[in-house]
Amino acid sequence: MRKVFGAFVVKEIKHILRDVQTLIILIGMPIVLVILFGFAVKNEVNDAKIAIIDMAKDDLSLELTHQLSASNYFILSELPGSTNQIENIFRKGDAKMAIVFEPDFANKFYKDKKASMQLIADASDPNTANILLNYAQAIIRNFQNEKNKNAHVPYLINMETKMLYNPTLKSVVYFVPGIMTIILMLISAMMTSITIAKEKEKGTMEILLASPLNPSLIVIGKVAPYIILALFNAATIIALGIWIFDMPLVGSFGLLTGEILLFILASLSLGVFISTISQTQQVAMMISLMGLLLPSILLSGFIFPLESMPKVLQAIANIIPAKWFIQILRGIMVKGVGIDFLWKQTIVLAGMTLFFIAVSIKKFKIRLE
Amino acid sequence: MDKPVIYSNDLTKNFGSFCAVNKICFEIKKGEIFGFLGANGAGKTTGIKMLTGLLTPSSGEARVAGFDVFTESEKIKKNIGYMSQKFSLYNDLTVNENIRFYAGVYGLSKKEIKIKKKELIAKLGLEDVQDTLAKELPLGWKQKLAFSIAIIHQPKVVFLDEPTGGVDPITRRQFWEMIFDASAAGITVLVTTHYMDEAEYCDRISIMVDGKIVALGTPKELKNQYNEEDMNSIFVKLARG
Amino acid sequence: MRTILFIIQKEFIQIFRNKGMLPILFVMPFIQLILLSYAADYEVKNIKLNIIDNDMSHASRLIVSKFQANKHFDIVHFGASAKQGFDDLNAGEADLFVHIPMGFEKKLIQEKDGSIQITADAVNGVKASIATGYAQNIIASFNKQFLKSLKHPVGMMPKPAIDVTYSNWYNPQLNYKNFMVPGILVMLVTMIGAFLSGMNIVKEKEDGTIEQLNVTPIKKYQFIIGKLTPFWILGMIILTIGLVIGKIIFAIPMVGSLGLIYGFTAIYLLLILGLGFFISTITTTQQQALFLAWFVLVIFILMSGLMTPIESMPKWAQVLTKFNPIAWFVEFNRRVLLKGSSFLDVKYFFFYIAIAAVVMNVAAVANYRKRA
Numbered sequence: 001m002r003k004v005f006g007a008f009v010v011k012e013i014k015h016i017l018r019d020v021q022t023l024i025i026l027i028g029m030p031i032v033l034v035i036l037f038g039f040a041v042k043n044e045v046n047d048a049k050i051a052i053i054d055m056a057k058d059d060l061s062l063e064l065t066h067q068l069s070a071s072n073y074f075i076l077s078e079l080p081g082s083t084n085q086i087e088n089i090f091r092k093g094d095a096k097m098a099i100v101f102e103p104d105f106a107n108k109f110y111k112d113k114k115a116s117m118q119l120i121a122d123a124s125d126p127n128t129a130n131i132l133l134n135y136a137q138a139i140i141r142n143f144q145n146e147k148n149k150n151a152h153v154p155y156l157i158n159m160e161t162k163m164l165y166n167p168t169l170k171s172v173v174y175f176v177p178g179i180m181t182i183i184l185m186l187i188s189a190m191m192t193s194i195t196i197a198k199e200k201e202k203g204t205m206e207i208l209l210a211s212p213l214n215p216s217l218i219v220i221g222k223v224a225p226y227i228i229l230a231l232f233n234a235a236t237i238i239a240l241g242i243w244i245f246d247m248p249l250v251g252s253f254g255l256l257t258g259e260i261l262l263f264i265l266a267s268l269s270l271g272v273f274i275s276t277i278s279q280t281q282q283v284a285m286m287i288s289l290m291g292l293l294l295p296s297i298l299l300s301g302f303i304f305p306l307e308s309m310p311k312v313l314q315a316i317a318n319i320i321p322a323k324w325f326i327q328i329l330r331g332i333m334v335k336g337v338g339i340d341f342l343w344k345q346t347i348v349l350a351g352m353t354l355f356f357i358a359v360s361i362k363k364f365k366i367r368l369e
Numbered sequence: 370m371d372k373p374v375i376y377s378n379d380l381t382k383n384f385g386s387f388c389a390v391n392k393i394c395f396e397i398k399k400g401e402i403f404g405f406l407g408a409n410g411a412g413k414t415t416g417i418k419m420l421t422g423l424l425t426p427s428s429g430e431a432r433v434a435g436f437d438v439f440t441e442s443e444k445i446k447k448n449i450g451y452m453s454q455k456f457s458l459y460n461d462l463t464v465n466e467n468i469r470f471y472a473g474v475y476g477l478s479k480k481e482i483k484i485k486k487k488e489l490i491a492k493l494g495l496e497d498v499q500d501t502l503a504k505e506l507p508l509g510w511k512q513k514l515a516f517s518i519a520i521i522h523q524p525k526v527v528f529l530d531e532p533t534g535g536v537d538p539i540t541r542r543q544f545w546e547m548i549f550d551a552s553a554a555g556i557t558v559l560v561t562t563h564y565m566d567e568a569e570y571c572d573r574i575s576i577m578v579d580g581k582i583v584a585l586g587t588p589k590e591l592k593n594q595y596n597e598e599d600m601n602s603i604f605v606k607l608a609r610g
Numbered sequence: 611m612r613t614i615l616f617i618i619q620k621e622f623i624q625i626f627r628n629k630g631m632l633p634i635l636f637v638m639p640f641i642q643l644i645l646l647s648y649a650a651d652y653e654v655k656n657i658k659l660n661i662i663d664n665d666m667s668h669a670s671r672l673i674v675s676k677f678q679a680n681k682h683f684d685i686v687h688f689g690a691s692a693k694q695g696f697d698d699l700n701a702g703e704a705d706l707f708v709h710i711p712m713g714f715e716k717k718l719i720q721e722k723d724g725s726i727q728i729t730a731d732a733v734n735g736v737k738a739s740i741a742t743g744y745a746q747n748i749i750a751s752f753n754k755q756f757l758k759s760l761k762h763p764v765g766m767m768p769k770p771a772i773d774v775t776y777s778n779w780y781n782p783q784l785n786y787k788n789f790m791v792p793g794i795l796v797m798l799v800t801m802i803g804a805f806l807s808g809m810n811i812v813k814e815k816e817d818g819t820i821e822q823l824n825v826t827p828i829k830k831y832q833f834i835i836g837k838l839t840p841f842w843i844l845g846m847i848i849l850t851i852g853l854v855i856g857k858i859i860f861a862i863p864m865v866g867s868l869g870l871i872y873g874f875t876a877i878y879l880l881l882i883l884g885l886g887f888f889i890s891t892i893t894t895t896q897q898q899a900l901f902l903a904w905f906v907l908v909i910f911i912l913m914s915g916l917m918t919p920i921e922s923m924p925k926w927a928q929v930l931t932k933f934n935p936i937a938w939f940v941e942f943n944r945r946v947l948l949k950g951s952s953f954l955d956v957k958y959f960f961f962y963i964a965i966a967a968v969v970m971n972v973a974a975v976a977n978y979r980k981r982a
Contacts, residue, residue, distance in 0.1 A: 021893075021914075023899045029963070036909060040927035041918050043736050050919045089949050092780060093941070096921065109772065115775045123778030124785040124948040128919040130653060133776055134740060144772050155718065157753050158725040161742050164699055169735030169920075190904065194897050282809055283630035285900045290634055290801055294642055294794070294910065298649040305737055307684075307705070308655040310648050314874050327702055334733050341701045420827045444825045457822030461627050462620065474826045502627075571754030606966075 008221040016225050026191070027343070030183045030233045031240065037179045038245045041303070042171040045131050047079035047358030051086065051095040055107035060115075064143055071133045088123045097121045112128075123242075134259045151259050164336050173244045181236045181322045184260075185267045185296060188230045189287045190269030192223055197284035200275070223268050230264040250336025259332065259346065263325045266349050269356035270321065276363040296322045324348050324367035372435070374399050374526055374557040375515065379429035380438075383417050386534065389415040390545055391580040392429060397434075397573075401527075402552050404571035405561040406600075408608055412580040413561040414454075417528050419452050420438055420559070434525040446447065447476075450519035450527040450556075454534060460504035464495055468518060475522035489517050509540035513547065520551055527551065529560040545570050564599040576607055583607050613828055617836025621810075635844070636851075639798040643791065643852055644859060644957025650917065651788045661703040662689040667715035673726075673752050677708065677726030682744045691729075699731045706730045706741050716918045717758070723814060736885055780948045791860050792943035793916040795852040799875070800882050800936055801907055803845045808903040809896050810837060811978070817894055834975055838883050845879040846872075874942055874956075877963050881935055885969030891977040910936040938963060 016023060022030070050068070069076045077095050081085065086098045100118040109115035119136050121129035162262050166173045176333050196219070238256075241247040249256070270290065278284040298304060299313065300322035306314055324345040331337045331345075341344065374522070378607040390412040397403045397475035405413045418424040420433050422442030431438045434448035458467050468489060472482040490499050493513055503511065512532060520527050529548075533541045552558055552572075560571070568574050568588060575585040584607060586589055588600060595603045645915045660676055665932040677683050686704055689695050695707035718724035733740035733922040781877050814820040823833070827840065853871070856862040886903065893899040911917070913927065920928055932938040942959045945951040953960075 019898075022895075022901065025898065025905070029901070029905050033905070033908065036927070037912055038925040040913050041931075042922040043918050045919050046922045048919075056907075071981060082750045084752045086779075091945070091949050091955055093945070107844055114773055116775065119774060119776035120780050121776065122780060122788060123782070124780040125915070125919065126653075126778070126789055127650075127901075128921060130779055131736065131919070132779075134743070137776075138743075140772055155722050155724075155753070155757055157718065157749055158723070159746055160725055160727045160744070161747055162727065163732035163735075163738055163742075164685055164696075164729055166732040166735055166738075169732055169739060171735055174734040174736075186904070190901070194900065198897065255684050265823075272742055279630050280628065281896050282628065282813070283634065285809065285896070286631065286634045286805060288905055289640055289805060289900070290798075293801070293911070294646055294797065296789060297912070297917065298809040305654070305734060307658060313645065315644065318965075330733050331700070331702065335700055335731075337700045341697075417697075423824055424822060443827060443829070446825055447824065451822065453818065453821055455818035457817070457819040459620070460817070461624050461626070461817055466623055467619070468755050470616055470620045471822075472825070474612070474823075474828050478826070522820040 005217055005221060009224050012222055013225045026229060033183050034179055034237050034240045038176055039330050041175050044171050045071060045128060046072050047075045048073060048132055049095045050074045051078035051080055051089050052076060053080055053083055053098060053100045055103040056101045058106040060106035060109055061101040066141055068139055071139055083269050086120060093236050096128060150315055173334055176241045176245050176247050180241060181303060181325045182296055184234055186268035186292060187233060188264055189271040189292060191226050192268050193274040193284045194208040194281060194287045196222055196272060196275035197278055199279045203278050217274055226268055227264060234260045247333055249333050251332035256332050257340060259328050266321050266353040271354050272360045273356040276360045300326055302326060321352055373397055375433050377431040380419060380426050380431045381428045381545040382419055383427045385416045388580050393582050395575060397557055397587060399557055400552050400555050402558045402572045404568050406574055413577055414530055416574035417530050421449060421528050422446055448525045450524040451533055452515050452519040453530045458475055458503040458511060461502060464499045464503055471518045472521050485521055493517060499555055509536045512536060512544060514584060516547055520556060523593035565604055568600045576604060578608055613832045614836045615738060621837060621840040623848050626978055627899050631966060632926040639848060640855060642948055643794055643855060646794050647787050647791045654737050655682060656684045657706055657741045658686045658704045660687040660689045660695050660707040660708045661685055662700045662707060664712040665710050665714040669715040671711045673710060676748050676752055680748055682840050685836050708745060709969055787860050788948055791856045792947055793940050796936060796939045797911055799845050803840050804843055804881055804884040804886040804903050804907060807841050808889040808899045811887060811890035812893055812896050812899040826885045831977055841883050849875050864947055866946035870946050870953060877967055878939055881967035881970055884967055884974050887974040888970060891974055910934050912939050
């Protein structure tokens with residue numbers, strides 16, 4: 001029996017190795033994606049084009065304009081004469097934000113103690129608009145504090161603000177675990193769901209099922225080579241994250257390895273589950289692509305914080321395996337916490353894995369009897 | 370005398386340094402059943418693919434239904450039918466839909482399609498399953514249906530690439546009856562096979578070994594020439610070299 | 611022409627016969643559209659706060675109540691110690707903890723000085739800085755109130771200040787759904803188009819039916835048009851349903867012309883289907899085609915400017931987005947639906963996508979060979 005099983009695993013490994021083109025895709029794809037997304041998927045905005053309408057043109061407005069454009073966030077693109085032109089600039093997409101200084105800006109600041117300026121954002125992309133407004137306000141606040149430096153104020157509460165885990169607020173720290181998770185999960189789930197669905201479609205699954213091997217052994221045999229492949233992918237992804245993107249690895253390496261293995265098992269069993277509910281390869285593919293891709297990106301906390309979502313979505317997010325693993329990765333790599341803080345996530349992932357395996361085996365047995 | 374329907378002179382196909390088909394020469398007359406015999410990998414399928422326009426030959430010359438295989442492959446396609454080892458019915462279409470689709474792409478008119486469909490279904494006895502998906506038909510039925518579809522547009526030539534693989538002797542016999550009918554109707558048949566009993570049904574056969582035609586003639590001529598009782602012995606003799 | 615119609619008919623029969631596929635095409639996209647449009651929001655809400663009041667004074671209670679009343683914060687714990695605050699951050703139970711130390715009020719009144727610690731989980735840097743900003747504003751407002759309440763108001767000159775007002779054009783409430791709904795719709799239409807067309811020819815290759823087609827007199831262009839049209843129609847139908855959902859459920863403003871959107875989608879779909887067919891011609895199994903299509907699409911999606919701003923990308927990546935059709939479509943929708951740009955404003959979008967569609971389809975046709 002063990003011999004048969006061994007022979008079977010060898011057959012599966014040979015299958016994968018023979019298809020060189022697919023193998024290259026499977027090994028190369030995660031590497032390309034991690035590098036590409038590691039650099040490109042961020043929410044810090046740099047070099048956003050802004051238009052400045054300076055109706056004062058005095059020392060103070062020029063100084064502030066200079067500070068705005070000296071920051072990494074903005075570059076000056078347009079200097080229109082009047083606010084009427086803003087509409088046109090936005091429509092053509094030449095600037096994302098316009099900043100308007102009122103006339104006589106400096107005088108009003110020093111004499112009336114109150115000068116006004118207006119920030120107009122192109123909010124057709126509300127996320128960017130939000131970020132840009134925050135940046136501009138922070139720069140203006142600093143500028144104002146700088147000007148008031150000498151006035152000491154009593155009764156002022158000192159706010160000691162501390163940014164834990166990521167003091168320089170780098171966005172890679174936030175996004176890289178998500179990127180790793182998405183790639184690992186989709187590849188693992190996709191690979192298994194398709195291979196098994198393919199055997200079903202071609203009818204070769206029946207031959208295997210008619211063999212003396214137990215159906216669950218057959219599934220394990222099909223999945224085993226992919227565990228190795230997925231582990232290899234995980235190792236490259238983690239290594240790239242650490243070497244290229246300076247991801248910290250504060251926590252325990254052993255725990256990280258264990259959790260990765262658990263997540264790979266969860267993803268592979270999800271793939272097996274998908275294949276048992278779909279009759280043809282195409283259906284399996286569409287479910288693992290259409291069904292998993294966007295929800296895993298949007299409902300996992302990868303890019304958009306889950307807490308900001310409506311309660312219903314937060315509840316739905318609980319069934320997304322990626323959500324739990326992203327929390328685990330951030331916990332181990334960035335926060336450096338141990339299993340005492342991550343037991344909940346671990347149990348959920350383990351539970352999901354068992355659920356998928358149990359349902360799949362049940363389905364296989366039904367077909368066999 | 371009629372011009373040959375298929376004419377091949379020194380037709381050759383190389384894949385890199387490997388020569389799959391090596392200078393084959395033959396002529397096939399109208400209505401003739403011509404058999405391509407050979408072991409797996411002897412070059413039968415490659416030969417057929419060149420004649421049907423699926424593969425461009427490396428050298429030599431060949432004409433099918435009067436058209437050149439190098440320059441007029443699209444014209445050839447109007448005049449031939451083809452049935453491959455994996456008879457290409459759409460599994461997710463019904464019997465009716467398969468017939469209508471292929472008749473349609475061969476340019477039959479609506480009326481012709483209707484008549485042909487009726488005729489074909491009656492002839493094959495498929496009345497009860499005409500709305501059944503092709504994948505649910507037994508293998509033998511699929512083969513007969515695929516053959517009927519391959520000649521639905523009454524081509525000059527039909528190419529059959531191992532059409533009877535994996536079916537029982539009775540169905541095979543029925544299948545050959547259909548081939549005889551087609552031949553009687555003036556369709557030239559080029560068939561590949563490795564069943565030696567089927568070779569006996571052919572008007573003439575050629576035996577291919579390693580891309581070359583090593584013997585060509587009627588079954589009787591070949592038996593006399595090699596002094597053997599049956600085709601099988603001749604084939605074994607030739608294939609062993 | 612008749613040949614093309616026969617191919618189209620066959621493709622439609624095959625699409626609708628695949629019962630497992632129908633819900634994936636006509637139900638799943640719309641569920642995703644409705645649900646996921648609520649998910650994408652950078653506005654920081656429901657910040658999980660752990661507030662530790664070790665002072666228990668009048669002042670500290672006032673600060674706590676201000677946090678309680680603020681809509682941005684969700685107080686998850688009234689902690690007892692700083693250690694618990696850190697534990698909550700570690701476990702992800704809280705995003706922020708605010709610690710008012712013992713003797714805060716006394717020190718503020720007697721020594722005219724006080725301090726409060728704000729500690730944030732900064733794994734998500736943007737969120738952390740916005741959240742701490744909110745917390746600082748609350749404390750500052752307490753501070754102001756406190757200064758006013760002093761019996762002997764501090765006799766000091768008001769400080770010069772810049773009064774910043776801001777407005778968000780095209781989307782004054784920062785309703786991100788206006789932005790996400792059309793964006794997600796584009797992604798769904800793109801995925802369906804590319805996957806279906808990408809797997810189509812390759813499926814005929816795998817099944818062996820392609821050989822049969824290749825010996826028929828079907829011409830290349832007839833073949834491609836016959837295969838493209840059903841998916842094109844399908845794409846337009848999905849787009850239409852999606853727009854109706856956007857209008858009815860999300861009340862997306864449609865400032866610009868709907869005709870412009872349709873015209874653009876019509877060309878855009880040709881590009882996407884051409885891409886799918888191209889992938890189909892260079893692969894031999896559905897599995898390969900799928901991986902390749904997935905690889906391309908996941909890049910298109912994550913680098914489209916919908917999820918994260920294109921402005922945040924490094925220069926070379928920004929250049930790459932010029933080759934990303936989804937990025938073009940996202941920007942096009944934004945311009946036309948929200949800003950009401952006219953055809954003249956966006957004519958180069960049409961031009962660019964049309965050229966790309968031609969190039970892609972020519973490449974696909976050239977690569978699809980009837981003979982080897």
